[in-house]
Amino acid sequence: MVLGVYPYQGRTSFDVFHFDVGQGDCILLKGQLTNLLVDCGTKYNTGRYKNIPFFIERILDHHQSTIFLISHFHDDHYNLFQYFYSPNLLFSEIYVPRLPLRVNRHVGKAIFLYLMASVIVNFRGSRILPQIFRRFGRPASTLQKGDKINAIGQKMNVIWPDLSSNLLSTKEVYERSNKIITNLQPLLERYDIQIDNYIDQNDTLELLSILNEFINRDIHSEEIERILNELEVEFKYLNNLISLVLITYVKRKDRIILLGDVPKKVIDILNINRRPEYRVIKAAHHGTEFGNSLRGLNNDILLISRNCGEYKALRKVNYGYYCEMNNRLILSTENVKSSIIFRT
Numbered sequence: 001m002v003l004g005v006y007p008y009q010g011r012t013s014f015d016v017f018h019f020d021v022g023q024g025d026c027i028l029l030k031g032q033l034t035n036l037l038v039d040c041g042t043k044y045n046t047g048r049y050k051n052i053p054f055f056i057e058r059i060l061d062h063h064q065s066t067i068f069l070i071s072h073f074h075d076d077h078y079n080l081f082q083y084f085y086s087p088n089l090l091f092s093e094i095y096v097p098r099l100p101l102r103v104n105r106h107v108g109k110a111i112f113l114y115l116m117a118s119v120i121v122n123f124r125g126s127r128i129l130p131q132i133f134r135r136f137g138r139p140a141s142t143l144q145k146g147d148k149i150n151a152i153g154q155k156m157n158v159i160w161p162d163l164s165s166n167l168l169s170t171k172e173v174y175e176r177s178n179k180i181i182t183n184l185q186p187l188l189e190r191y192d193i194q195i196d197n198y199i200d201q202n203d204t205l206e207l208l209s210i211l212n213e214f215i216n217r218d219i220h221s222e223e224i225e226r227i228l229n230e231l232e233v234e235f236k237y238l239n240n241l242i243s244l245v246l247i248t249y250v251k252r253k254d255r256i257i258l259l260g261d262v263p264k265k266v267i268d269i270l271n272i273n274r275r276p277e278y279r280v281i282k283a284a285h286h287g288t289e290f291g292n293s294l295r296g297l298n299n300d301i302l303l304i305s306r307n308c309g310e311y312k313a314l315r316k317v318n319y320g321y322y323c324e325m326n327n328r329l330i331l332s333t334e335n336v337k338s339s340i341i342f343r344t
Contacts (some may be wrong), residue, residue: 031152071260072243098142104168110177130211160245259284267291290320304332
């Protein structure tokens with residue numbers, strides 16, 4: 001469904017495809033020469049939305065460069081990747097957040113430990129993540145604060161995660177990380193899996209590639225599955241803290257902010273210029289998280305991906321997006337109930 005065509009004289013032209021994937025995320029920015037797919041996953045019933053990747057492949061030109069950006073390691077941001085027919089031909093680059101493995105090592109260790117345990121017992125389709133890198137067929141890349149990528153004809157700066165930030169070394173973060181480590185590490189050591197050896201000798205991409213080796217272990221452990229379920233809140237909390245945030249800085253007004261699933265405490269300290277007008281902002285964590293750096297922003301289109309019908313525990317959209325920003329148009333998949341195509 002096309003909601004409208006809004007011409008912007010003197011600006012780079014690109015289309016925004018905001019897909020309804022239920023409780024999940026999938027946004028495609030289609031430029032004239034390059035494209036950017038931001039996440040592609042859903043929390044429930046992947047089969048219901050399995051045609052979304054097919055539709056994406058049909059509308060993209062395989063001769064163009066298309067980047068797939070996985071904002072963080074929650075499966076509702078990548079699990080529809082399994083339905084892409086030829087991702088090795090479609091995507092030119094895949095980017096994921098870099099794990100903190102030196103400074104604030106406890107966070108990176110806890111996230112990787114949870115991912116490894118999930119892959120071993122095939123917890124909630126977690127084996128899709130290592131399969132992404134195997135099917136891509138080439139090395140992926142990691143991002144952290146200070147990195148840059150070129151997409152849809154624009155330079156985009158990564159302004160989060162800051163792996164040395166004090167936000168990753170608070171008492172709460174350490175306790176949540178330690179809860180995952182102390183519960184899962186002894187269980188994996190029973191199967192002769194020494195997690196510290198992997199983390200000490202490898203970087204983020206090597207660790208994610210190593211996950212492929214454990215797909216065939218096929219360990220059935222109700223105890224591990226039970227503990228993974230109990231630790232899911234901690235895993236989500238830590239993942240949100242390292243979710244990717246990208247912003248464009250250009251002289252023209254082609255300004256975009258992609259907020260991933262970062263929490264309020266991160267949004268509060270982001271370095272976002274409030275003076276210019278923004279063209280597209282993707283709301284943080286399905287519209288539930290808002291912070292100081294967004295107050296007073298002038299923005300054309302606010303994108304919110306959410307579905308309370310599928311996920312009853314989802315909080316309401318933060319009032320800040322309605323009352324403390326100046327948005328010309330707010331598009332939420334929860335209200336539209338179908339995919340959105342917005343042409344600029």
